[in-house]
Amino acid sequence: MKEKKVVSFEKKHSKTGEKQPEVEYCSFCKRPNTQVPKMVKGPGVNICSECTLIAVQYLILQDGLMSAEAQKILDLLWGVSRK
């Protein structure tokens, strides 16, 4: 008979109380989250808010959806991210 092995994941949180600011790098522009307004974290990849805007802009342009309205939204978003 095989014995059941119990795997413990408790070691993940090694030192409690010691919070180190996690530095994440944008997978697209390689900037750390300390240099960008916001970082969106995904499984194995990160994207900063500015790269997100570039991606959105690209999609809008690709689909030919650029309109005065879309431009207004982009301007607004870029304005917010450059605060």
Ligand SMILES: [Zn+2]
């Ligand atoms: Zn980026």
